[in-house]
Amino acid sequence: MFVLIRALTYATLFVALVLVFLPAQVLSWSGIRRPAGMGVSQVLGASVVVAGAALALWCVLAFALVGRGTPAPFDPPRRLVVQGPYRFVRNPMYVGAGLGLAGAALFFQSLALVGFTGLFFLATHLLVRWYEEPTLRRTFGEAYDGYCRQVRRWRPRLSPYHEERP
DSSP states (O other): OHHHHHHHHHHHHHIIIIIIIHHHHHHHHHTOOOOSSOOHHHHHHHHHHHHHHHHHHHHHHHHHHTSSSOSSTTSOOSSOOOSGGGGTOSOHHHHHHHHHHHHHHHHHTOHHHHHHHHHHHHHHHHHIIIIIHHHHHHHHHHHHHHHHHHSOSSSOOSSOOOOOOO
16 A cells, blocks of 8 residues: 555656646746637647546556556566556556646647657657666566567557566
């Protein structure tokens, strides 16, 4: 239970900073205000935000319940997580966060938030390539290499990955 509380706490802090506070600053700096009404862009944008949030939450729960750890680099999962959304794509938590940002950009019809979303994906791609993947290789070895051979970093598979058994 404590690992779940830790995971939700760290995820909340990440969401508050990267997915709420910083985008709010971008909107403020660009002079964009909340739309007066709910049009098609707002309904679609809100739907994408909800889908992204649900995906990210599913990932946090998988980290806590399957991996016995959290999304925080200083408290990572103790077991390799290849269940849930990780059966389709290696970085679904970042995909969910990016969908949330993209949905907000659509909701506010903000090119500045589109740019912020692009920077988010660039930063996460660099983090994944230079820190997370080498760390996972050192920690989980061949199990992670086998997973990487079958599941792409960003583009989801059509069929779910099934863990290779020795």
